[in-house]
Amino acid sequence: QILSGCDRRFDVIIAGAGMAGSCCAAALARLGLTIALIDPGPVPNWHPDDYQLRVSALNLASENILKSVDAWPLISTLRVSPFRQIEVWDAESTGRLTFNAADTGLSHLGHIVENIAVTSSLIKRLSATKNVRLWLNDRIEHIDSGTEDLSVRLASGETIVATLLVGADGTASTVRQAAGIELDERQYEHQAIIAHVVTEKLHQETARQRFLPTGPLATLPLSDGRSSIVWSATPELHDTLAALNDEAFAESLTDALEGR
Numbered sequence: 051q052i053l054s055g056c057d058r059r060f061d062v063i064i065a066g067a068g069m070a071g072s073c074c075a076a077a078l079a080r081l082g083l084t085i086a087l088i089d090p091g092p093v094p095n096w097h098p099d100d101y102q103l104r105v106s107a108l109n110l111a112s113e114n115i116l117k118s119v120d121a122w123p124l125i126s127t128l129r130v131s132p133f134r135q136i137e138v139w140d141a142e143s144t145g146r147l148t149f150n151a152a153d154t155g156l157s158h159l160g161h162i163v164e165n166i167a168v169t170s171s172l173i174k175r176l177s178a179t180k181n182v183r184l185w186l187n188d189r190i191e192h193i194d195s196g197t198e199d200l201s202v203r204l205a206s207g208e209t210i211v212a213t214l215l216v217g218a219d220g221t222a223s224t225v226r227q228a229a230g231i232e233l234d235e236r237q238y239e240h241q242a243i244i245a246h247v248v249t250e251k252l253h254q255e256t257a258r259q260r261f262l263p264t265g266p267l268a269t270l271p272l273s274d275g276r277s278s279i280v281w282s283a284t285p286e287l288h289d290t291l292a293a294l295n296d297e298a299f300a301e302s303l304t305d306a307l308e309g310r
């Protein structure tokens with residue numbers, strides 16, 4: 051597509067249309083700024099038959115941000131699961147914490163939401179926003195930061211210009227590298243197992259986390275009665291767990307959660 055001069059100039063270019071970049075685009079667009087949002091991925095497409103493994107617990111503050119950009123009404127028509135209680139306990143001490151929504155007069159503490167439900171709703175809203183241009187299936191090839199404006203060349207061949215470039219392009223951020231921001235990286239020797247599991251007991255809309263000597267294990271209540279688990283473990287334990295059959299894995303999980 052050939053762009054005219056004014057189509058190429060934006061107030062803000064945002065690299066990355068994940069939860070952070072899309073939400074940032076929606077919030078800045080409400081201020082009347084012109085926004086270009088770029089992501090190498092396709093248009094995110096939430097599907098009712100495909101409960102995605104990548105879910106997030108969004109607290110009330112995050113929900114309020116998504117409400118303020120008018121995305122929450124759409125997200126909540128997809129698949130969201132409220133959590134009303136959080137239990138956190140430690141395997142090596144008597145330490146235990148419980149937060150309950152009802153104790154503070156709240157109906158819930160947050161919702162478990164598939165990340166794709168958030169991004170697909172935000173992108174749907176942004177597609178209908180006049181001052182936002184989306185470049186999905188495209189990527190930044192080169193960044194030229196001048197004194198006032200910066201220009202960005204896309205893989206599709208177009209060059210766009212803005213006064214501000216936001217890097218919301220994930221852990222291997224191209225924008226971070228171009229800005230010369232260094233990383234202090236260190237291995238923390240953990241690998242996580244992520245799954246949705248069916249449990250004998252009801253999850254009671256409770257999010258749980260147990261701190262084991264080998265790493266934290268979290269369970270998040272899903273709307274279909276299952277729970278999403280994120281089990282962070284040492285590489286040795288990870289390999290052992292990953293090699294177990296379903297029955298043995300379920301037994302290890304039950305032990306690790308003390309049957310809760």
Ligand SMILES: Cc1cc2nc3c(=O)[nH]c(=O)nc-3n(C[C@H](O)[C@H](O)[C@H](O)COP(=O)(O)OP(=O)(O)OC[C@H]3O[C@@H](n4cnc5c(N)ncnc54)[C@H](O)[C@@H]3O)c2cc1C
Pocket residue numbers: 065066067068069070071088089090091105106107108165189190218219220221222223224225242244280
């Ligand atoms: C197992 C696990 C569980 C988690 N649970 C929770 C939770 O319960 N609650 C919570 O709040 N958070 C949770 N998080 C963290 C949360 O998922 C991340 O903080 C969040 O997804 C980060 O969003 P993002 O938009 O910054 O990055 P990403 O989701 O990584 O998105 C980055 C985007 O940038 C794009 N991109 C990459 N390179 C370029 C480029 N050069 N130019 C343009 N675009 C580019 C990518 O395609 C991608 O769409 C969890 C994370 C993990 C791993």
